[in-house]
Amino acid sequence: MLQKKGVYVIVGLILFFAVIHLAFPPEQHDRRTTITVMLGGIAFLLMTSSIILSTRLEVFEDWFAGLDRMYQVHRVAGVFAAITALVHFFGVPKELPEGVDPIANALFPSVPLGMLGLIFLVIGLFIALNRKIRYSRWRPTHKVMGLVYFLIIGHFMTAPGIFFERFSASGIILILAAAVGVVALVYSVFGMNKRTALPFEIEAVNALERATEVVLKPIDKMLDFKPGQFAFVEIEGKGWNEPHPFTISSAPGEDKLRFTMKVLGDWTRKVREELQPGGKVQVRGPYGRFDTMKAGKKQIWLAGGIGLTPFLSKVRAMEEGDDRQIHLVYAAREEQDAIFLDELKDHAARLGNVTLVPLFSDEGNFARVDMMKQKLPDPLNSYDYFMCGPSPMVTGITADLKKEGVSRDKIHTEAFEFR
Ligand SMILES: Cc1cc2nc3c(=O)[nH]c(=O)nc-3n(C[C@H](O)[C@H](O)[C@H](O)COP(=O)(O)OP(=O)(O)OC[C@H]3O[C@@H](n4cnc5c(N)ncnc54)[C@H](O)[C@@H]3O)c2cc1C
Incomplete structure (x- = not known):
């Protein structure tokens, strides 16, 4: 079940922003500007939520019922951010109000930054949702989405007051969100979102029907996990690339860690064909909240x-x-x-x-x-x-x-x- 607490927090934050924005609009804004700027703000808050979810922090696993759910909400928030940003772009008044000097206004880099941000956001989203791109190629391109976030911050921070009032009540909310979002972005893009890795030695690689069982012996200490949780498996050595998530198929009390990997693509095929006992593996986790103990009998x-x-x-x-x-x-x-x-x-x-x-x-x-x-x-x-x-x-x-x-x-x- 999708734990609703996290979703309520995101929706609550957006509603709070919208109410504050509508209740205290900057004086010089007409109705159309107020509404479309509010949509731009909502798009930014959705992007911020999406970035915060990529930090993989344990507390959010409780709020969203597991890391897999966090990534689902991360994706949905990204899609809604792009849709809302598009409505903002098409809706925001293009003509300047009377009395505003067009030359002075053109000095603001807000418009090109916003345009670039929107273009990259939409392209990035198409790439993000394209399942045909191999995961190892997809991951670095997805990280580039962080750049879009900075473009959008630049867009509203340099916007002229006739469109966005930085130190209005709702403007302050966006500035605070940007500060949290930037910290979250740096945290996840630079890999600080990974849980501590524990070293293991490969004890056995057992071929099963269309799957491989990998048995790991702890080098230092055993991973502490609950049945049904998963971990990221990173094989040391050339050509193994990024870590892959797998459910731990052994039981917590066992002295070995077992993973059962279906042969699906290049990496899992390589595991079956090339992985040898004696090699080293880093295991990061545990993650997941697929817990049957809290349900009915x-x-x-x-x-x-x-x-x-x-x-x-x-x-x-x-x-x-x-x-x-x-x-x-x-x-x-x-x-x-x-x-x-x-x-x-x-x-x-x-x-x-x-x-x-x-x-x-x-x-x-x-x-x-x-x-x-x-x-x-x-x-x-x-x-x-x-x-x-x-x-x-x-x-x-x-x-x-x-x-x-x-x-x-x-x-x-x-x-x-x-x-
Ligand atoms: C929470 C969780 C638990 C899982 N548990 C198991 C399990 O117990 N047994 C099992 O066989 N499979 C499990 N999987 C799926 C497994 O991670 C993928 O099948 C495997 O990573 C495929 O890698 P590949 O390169 O061989 O295949 P590809 O064909 O390259 O990838 C197939 C799909 O796997 C996903 N994937 C690939 N690489 C990664 C990666 N590095 N990180 C995240 N996702 C990736 C992508 O969605 C991709 O579209 C689990 C996945 C998740 C998210």
Whole structure:
């Protein structure tokens, strides 16, 4: 579930700014200027929120229910910032009020800075949303968006008073936001947003069906994490490039850290084909709030393919006597693809409170809400749903559950992507 606290804070900040701006407009502003400048301010506050979210600070993980959600809100805030900035640009009066000297006004660099900022913002957004660009190429271009932020600050700080009054009540809010935004930007662009790395040695690289299990032995100390959390894995050596996020599939009490990586692109293929025991890995984390312990006693865990990993850690960590009633639906293409199925069966037999439901699409069996409605002993809205898997599966099931009257608060999802 998208924790609403963080979203309320962003919306609250924007409303506060809008109310202050409308309540205390600079005297010389006409209605059109007041409204369109307010939209420009809102666009800037959305950009600031988006930048603050990229700091990955732990406190925000609690407000937004995990880092994956923070990045979703980061993206949505960026899109709304661009839309609002465009409306601001087209709406703001282009003609100067009577009595204003056009030559003196032309000396302000505000207009070119704003135009450049807007152009880069829109181009940057198209790049940011383009999934065809490889992540390793996409990441540095996305960082350039920081430049846009400085252009926009330059735009409003150099704007003539007939358009923007810096020391009006709402102007001061924007200046304060800019100060916080710049600190946040420097913090994340220069990599200070990463949690401390712990060194590990690769103990084993196990080939599974279309996936690889990487087993790591701590060199210094073990990572402290909760079942279902994830970490950034950075392999030392030439050609491994940037860190990649993976859910920790081992249980917290184990003396090794295990990751199960589906072969998807260049990096995960290289892991399968080239990674050797003995190499060094830095692990940063933990991140994520995919926590089944805070929900009700009746739970449905829905894993699609590699989306099993958070549940694998949870099942491995679970002890006998757990009083929850859990149905673990494991959807895979075919039985061969259902990695760790035998181990899951053993855990289900050991624990007694976990009912394992494997579903294979090649046999025509899919995870479906109408099937759950028929087979589950209690009404659908008496369960909490935890889902991790391909986004069409997760969005489809979420929509069907909502149609069946299941409250959004009972639907918890983990996204395996940040952009
Ligand atoms: C919170 C989280 C948990 C995850 N847990 C698992 C897991 O347990 N098992 C598993 O197999 N996969 C997991 N993933 C997905 C995994 O990170 C990607 O599949 C992997 O990074 C792909 O890398 P690639 O270069 O091989 O593939 P590519 O084809 O290059 O990338 C595929 C997609 O993965 C994402 N991606 C690629 N590189 C990065 C990166 N450095 N940082 C962030 N995202 C990136 C991008 O969305 C990209 O579009 C998780 C992702 C997230 C966000």
